[in-house]
Amino acid sequence: MDTPEKNQIGTPISEFEDSPVFNYINSLSPIKPVKAANTAQIFPPLSFASPPSSVFTSPHINSQRESRVSRRLSDISRPEFSHSENEDNTSEGVSDAVQLSDLFAEQLGCHSPGRSSGEITSEPPCQNLKSELPKTLSYDYSSLDGDMVPYNVVKTNNVPEMAGTPASPIQFVQDVSEERHHSFESEIELRGICRIEQNKETAGCDWENLISNATDLLISDSSINNEHYEGQDYETVDAGVISFISAVLQLPQDDANDLKKTESDDPVGSCKLDKMEEPVTQPGVGELKVTDQASAILPSTLLDKLVVSDLGVEVDDKGEKCIRSGCKSGSQQQQRSIRRRCLVFDMAGAHKKKLLGDPSGSSMIKSQSDRKDASNEKQLVLIKPGNGYSSSILPGIGLHLNALATTSKDCKVVQHQTLASGRQLIMMPSSVSSFSSLTSDQKPSDKSSTLTSLERDLVPHDNETQVMEDVSQTPAFGVGEEFNHSCPKRKRRRLEHNGESEGCKRCSCKKSKCLKLYCECFAAGLYCIEPCLCQDCFNKPIHEDKVLETRKQIESRNPLAFAPKVISSTNSVPEFGDESNNTPASARHKRGCNCKKSNCLKKYCECFQAGVGCSINCRCKECRNSFGGKDGVEEADIERNETEACETSALDISFRNNEKDKCEEESPDHVTPITPSSKIGRPSVQLPFTFSGKPTRSSSFAVGSSLQSCTSQKLETSDFLCRQPKFRKLLQMIPEDETPEILVDDCSPVGGVKSASPNCKRVSPPHHRFGSSPAWRRGRKLILRSIPSFPSPNPPNKSSDLPGKLQ
DNA sequence: GAGTTTGAAACT
DNA sequence: CAGTTTCAAACTC
Structure with a gap:
């Protein structure tokens, strides 16, 4: 079946048909020619996009992917897949790599919509997929690209994870697997998918929308997601994306309908991402499925994180609203992303504040210190890279990962990564805008992904608890410099009672302007934030100069004034x-x-x-x-x-x-x-x-x-x-x-x-x-x-000075 | 929520 | 360095 069709697909252009080369190629494998052409067009650019720092990521990613893919495929009864096979594509070998199948389907359909009449009927979706899916897939596919790919994937995965898919992932997987089995029985997922699509054009449409939206959302939210999930999600991404795509294609009409509904509900594609991220707003079945699948693949890891994220969400009042309400507008999206950051932040803990405050390298140091603390806090380690810029982060992360890997502290490493990514973003919220370095972020995620498995097992409850505690603080940071004193004492006390504020306290300074050590925030090297009840507060990013100056003065008196008590x-x-x-x-x-x-x-x-x-x-x-x-x-x-x-x-x-x-x-x-x-x-x-x-x-x-x-x-x-x-x-x-x-x-x-x-x-x-x-x-x-938690005008000097004194 | 207590930070 | 004042958190009612 497939072969002839594929041949046709491959020979959309009459010109080539006649060419001996074309015939030869066809003889080898019908799909391959088409694929090659498509890939050449699509992948290269995409692959280029991938950041160079993938060194670590790629291997990890690959391995992970394989394992996960194999897991997912296990349903299909296929233990493993190899890229080589896919490429070779015995047309069906592609099935092994879901990725490939997806890619092929997309590419084929997209590039030669008319051609692939037989198998791939989902041309329209393919077009969208072209632009978007290929990116993700291609990246996944390429070794280096893991960075980019994971990113997208991560997001998708994250979304599902975050969503906390109501349905048990396993069940979902089973359902999907059943459907797939039909297709697989025919031999190739791709084919099966195509068939399904043919049968269900609607599904295809949904798929398109979902994918496009998801990709868009992912891209837009990449910053956010990266923060949190880079490490964790990354793993799932691959499998999740793949599974997602396949699932979408294969989705039963019911699912498709659901998807449509969701789409209609959320005209804005951007919203979808948020929804995906958050359970309440789950956009579509397809997404859910994806999440489910991903969860199935990476159950413990993701679940753990999801739990954390959920908690964070709950903790964050604002965040909650935004998230649960679903994305109603782009601005909301941003907020959500911010919130997410905050949540992530929460993970990081109180340190986040400092980090935010410390554009300087100090943040890095802090993260390191945290790392030592490794006992409970895993996360901060990666932050180093940091000056907050994701790009910068990446390298650091890479090193860190390597070191960790070498040290065999897998568990810690993974955790650190996750947090790190999140922190980075958080740390430099303003600068972060740039999430430009998504790729970089992605990389870390990839790395983290590699260790995620370990994380699950090793991650103690403490992390979660800490995260929860930290949440209270995070929002302000995530937002950047938005501070509200509006919070009544009640609220504050309430929070304290809840233990949220325990980790980091809010001040209520009246006379010190929050520029003295009386102010807990200032003393902690943190900017005052919304929950603070302070009056005439100067301990805000807006008054950074003053803050730094004052800080300097205080440090001149007591270099350790800002060191942890x-x-x-x-x-x-x-x-x-x-x-x-x-x-x-x-x-x-x-x-x-x-x-x-x-x-x-x-x-x-x-x-x-x-x-x-x-x-x-x-x-x-x-x-x-x-x-x-x-x-x-x-x-x-x-x-x-x-x-x-x-x-x-x-x-x-x-x-x-x-x-x-x-x-x-x-x-x-x-x-x-x-x-x-x-x-x-x-x-x-x-x-x-x-x-x-x-x-x-x-x-x-x-x-x-x-x-x-x-x-x-x-x-x-x-x-x-x-x-x-x-x-x-x-x-x-x-x-x-x-x-x-x-x-x-x-x-x-x-x-x-x-x-x-x-x-x-x-x-x-x-x-x-x-x-x-x-x-x-x-x-x-x-x-x-003592490391200046605030962005110190001359952090290096301080640091250098202190050591000398100390030593 | 207001007032008191307490001890750190700041000042002399 | 010691003493005093200022300050804000912690605590009590």
Whole structure:
């Protein structure tokens, strides 16, 4: 059947028919000639579009694609597909690669609409597909292009994922598979699809619309999607797109009708994307199917992300409305995209604010520090590339991925990527406009996609929880500089109670203009945002100059003023409920508290607020800090610091701490797993760099904490494992010999202290992180270095200065 | 929501 | 460096 038709298709042009070459080609494979011609026209340009940075992506993508495709095909009973086969196309071999089939169908139909009378009747759709599908498909098809392709694909996938397709993906897949089976029974998906299309012109139309719309939407939203999903979605994209297309073609009339309905509902193609992204607005069955399929392919990963995204959406009031209402206008779309960013942001956590504020490289550093924190936060790592520009990001990501891959920290890597992508966009919302570097973004996604599988397994709940918390802050950033003080205290309190604001707090400054450390936002290096209740606020991007100037002044007085108050070197084992939970177990307050009446049992106490135990640095009276009183600990800490036995064994320390532990009052959350770790960290808690008075008793703090994290990383243990106190201990047990290196490699970068503290402050590690520069090893000391969260006029100077001082 | 308490930040 | 003031968050009612 196919062969003759294909031949015809291939020979639309009478001229060629006569040519011997043409005949020869036909003899080899009818489709091939046509394809070649088409591909030549379509692919090249598309492929060019793909960014160069695909180095990483391509391999990963391919592998993933194959695996997923194979999965999807498994329904069809085809274990694998190879590109070569497709190209060769025994016409039917194409079936193996759904992509190819789609491409062929499109190309054939498009280029020679008249020709492919037999198989491909969906010419009209093909035309649209030409422009759009080919892009995605072609990219997918091409090795390098993964970047571009994934991007589109990701979006599509994302959409479905986000949508949280009501129908179980599996079911959907089955349905589709059944339909497909018919076609496949005939042998080729493509053929089957074509047949279906023939039978159902309407479906074809829908398909066209869907595809075109989807592509448009994807393109337009690429920025958004990229942020969130780049990594994750990327994987699904391939399979998802393919499956999507095939599904569309094969869709039963019912589905087609649904699609039509959706289309009619959403005349604006752009809206579709949003809908696709969000479950409520699901545009069409086809999309749903796609999502379903994708989900089937990448169930856990996507689902996880979807969950997160959903949560974020829910959290974000505005976002919710926009999303759920569906896209009614282009502007709304943008908003949605922004919201999405915000959501993504949420993922990133409080850090996002800083990142936004930091056009400078500081953001990069921060991300790195986060990475160290790897325990809970996976995401930030990739941000480095960053100055916010996706393009720049890509390279960094690539490196990061590579490093991770090498290190075999797949889990972390994946997560980081995802977040990173999102952050990037978020970070540079304004600049982001450019999502121009979609390709770049896509790349990261691709990379991330490679690891997504790992992510699923490894991603702990913590991430999600954190994300949720962060959400509150994100919106402002995503929007960029839009700040509203409109939020009533009620709202704020409400949010706080909900725990949303815990991660990052909003200020309500009245006299300080938010340009003093009184202002929590300012102190955290963040711009005030909508939820803030501040008056006469100057801590806004609009007043960037003032902010920077003031910041400078403050830093001149105290270089560490903007450094996180709480320094945690280790993997934090965030716990649920309290913001303190976010604080790393080994975290310590940099400067220590000076409580007199609160007994360090109330949030007046910064140590308590941060969920960390008091340390030697504290001057508190009658300390009863449930996280760890300074009284008992102090001497021990001092001894330890002096001896620098930090490395000896965290266990010993932990035991001491346990003995000394006063944590009776503490909530169970802290008590169990975290408590020990925190205690462990405690002895070393003192900040090496405290400017105030008690300088360096310890490098120990950094060492100890870093040790934990580092060791864990080196061991390649997954984050969740690291989180496990037991594992930590085991890791800590590791001999000293290893520790130094560990610290050097991972720890230092990550080691950047990250504080889950309400302020969301974090110390950024040295820029070199990625580079395995030895300097990085010095990281311990560098950890405390304060990195301007705001875009500092002269960030480099500061950074350079600080290290010198510290060291 | 207003008022009080508290402790950090800023100032002298 | 110590003491005081200012400030805003945390807390209480």
